[in-house]
Amino acid sequence: MHEETCKLDGYKESLKIRDKQNERDHEFRKKRLNHETFRNTIISAVCVVGICTGLYLLVVKKDEQVGSNILIASFLALLGGGKLISQKDKE
Helix, strand or coil: CHHHHHHHHHHHHHHHHHHHHHHHHHHHHHHHHHHHHHHHHHHHHHHHHHHHHHHHHHHCCCCHHHHHHHHHHHHHHHHHHHHHHHHHHHC
16 A cells, blocks of 8 residues: 555656656747747838838939849848748757
């Protein structure tokens, strides 16, 4: 009987340790997700500002070379840049 009680107590302790580790892992994943969300928001905002700047230069200032380059670069960064940056962190 004593041996089974000891096994049960040991099992309860291992479950407590596992539960604490799972809680720490969950907190870590939440923090990482918050950082990724913040970074992706910043990237998206910069790309949108770049697109607006490119359109402004292209339409209002009639500077076709600079405006189109900024517009294309910002649009491509918005489409693929954020995804590539996010994927690098997961590796």
